[in-house]
Amino acid sequence: xxxxxxxxxxxxxxxxxxxxxxxxxxxxxxxxxxxxxxxxxxxxxxxxxxxxxxxxxxxxxxxxxxxxxxxxxxxxxxxxxxxxxxxxxxxxxxxxxxxxxxxxxxxxxxxxxxxxxxxxxxxxxxxxxxxxxxxxxxxxxxxxxxxxxxxxxxxxxxxxxxxxxxxxxxxxxxxxxxxxxxxxxxxxxxxxxxxxxxxxxxxxxxxxxxxxxxxxxxxxxxxxxxxxxxxxxxxxxxxxxxxxxxxxxxxxxxxxxxxxxxxxxxxxxxxxxxxxxxxxxxxxxxxxxxxxxxxxxxxxxxxxxxxxxxxxxxxxxxxxxxxxxxxxxxxxxxxxxx
Numbered sequence: 001x002x003x004x005x006x007x008x009x010x011x012x013x014x015x016x017x018x019x020x021x022x023x024x025x026x027x028x029x030x031x032x033x034x035x036x037x038x039x040x041x042x043x044x045x046x047x048x049x050x051x052x053x054x055x056x057x058x059x060x061x062x063x064x065x066x067x068x069x070x071x072x073x074x075x076x077x078x079x080x081x082x083x084x085x086x087x088x089x090x091x092x093x094x095x096x097x098x099x100x101x102x103x104x105x106x107x108x109x110x111x112x113x114x115x116x117x118x119x120x121x122x123x124x125x126x127x128x129x130x131x132x133x134x135x136x137x138x139x140x141x142x143x144x145x146x147x148x149x150x151x152x153x154x155x156x157x158x159x160x161x162x163x164x165x166x167x168x169x170x171x172x173x174x175x176x177x178x179x180x181x182x183x184x185x186x187x188x189x190x191x192x193x194x195x196x197x198x199x200x201x202x203x204x205x206x207x208x209x210x211x212x213x214x215x216x217x218x219x220x221x222x223x224x225x226x227x228x229x230x231x232x233x234x235x236x237x238x239x240x241x242x243x244x245x246x247x248x249x250x251x252x253x254x255x256x257x258x259x260x261x262x263x264x265x266x267x268x269x270x271x272x273x274x275x276x277x278x279x280x281x282x283x284x285x286x287x288x289x290x291x292x293x294x295x296x297x298x299x300x301x302x303x304x305x306x307x308x309x310x311x312x313x314x315x316x317x318x319x320x321x322x323x324x325x326x327x328x329x330x331x332x333x334x335x336x337x338x
Contacts, residue, residue: 039135043068045125047139055147057111059088064106064139066125070096074127076106083121085110115148213252214320220245221316225309229302236293238305243290246312250283253319263287279318286311 043066050061066074080087089109097103112118122138129135224241244259247266251258254273258266267284274280289308293300300308 039129041069041072041127041130042135042137043072043074043125043127045123045137045139047120047123047142049120049142049144051144053145053147054112055149056113056115059109059111060085060144062108062110062120062142064108064123064125066104066106066137067097067101068104068127070100070102072127074102074104074125076104076123076125080108080123081121082108082110082123084114084118085112085120112144112146115146117143118146119143212321213249214316216252217245217249217316218313221309221313229305231302233302235300235302235305236297239290239293239300239308242308242312243287243294246287246315249316250319263291274319282311283315286315 045064045066047062047064050063054060064076066076068074076092087108088111091107092104093107094102094104110120120142122141124136124138126134126136221242224238224245227238229235229238247258247261250266250270254270256269256273258269261269263284266287267280270280270283286308292298
């Protein structure tokens, strides 16, 4: 009896183990047969070619379109498995659809170099899941028929060399000769006009001598003084004008270009050219005062502006050339003096 009970217990344990294994296997088969739960973050990917037929080597543009949530990063890997096709170029673009989704377009330029019915394999697009794991979505395969360039030739072969063909040759010598004659005629005409103008210039009477620099300067200073001076007004423009008049006068009086020189450069030229004819310290002080008004943005009073004009007139008066006395007048003066 005891032996029979032990056998019965062993049989029950074995039966329970077999039943557990069977239930686990059935559950695994059920899980495998159950459809996979769709990923709500998975992008919708499609692929299409711009043509269904192409010749060997022709570029074919394939658009891979991925539409996903804007918050889901989507990427097309740099290395692609394209089967019988070779990748020639790639361009990426994206567009916000306005409903929280992003449309990404990957344009692939591919080509096949063997004729026949070719299939572009599914292209994988990667994206990040909610936990940062990398997931993939695939496009459907795309079929393209590749035709041979010489498919319509029953026995393709190179053509025989064509015989020489007579080609009309343009003779440009008449055009060259006509151009040379026209150039020679124009040269002769220009030479004639230049010679005639030179002859006319030789026979022309000399014009009047230029006006003395001090007369021009005094006329300009008188014109500036005629404008008058106003109290509580901006007299800086007057200083700009009177400074230009004196600078121009000094350059014309001592024969150098003075308008583009700084005050220091102008004084150096005056020391070299004028020597003792000019009281350089007064001129330098007057120019420094004008520079202070121009560059320090100081608005002088009417009395100061009038004083600057009087000093400018004194500079011109003191430096103008002294006319040589006429001979008769000098003799008369000597007689009176004697």
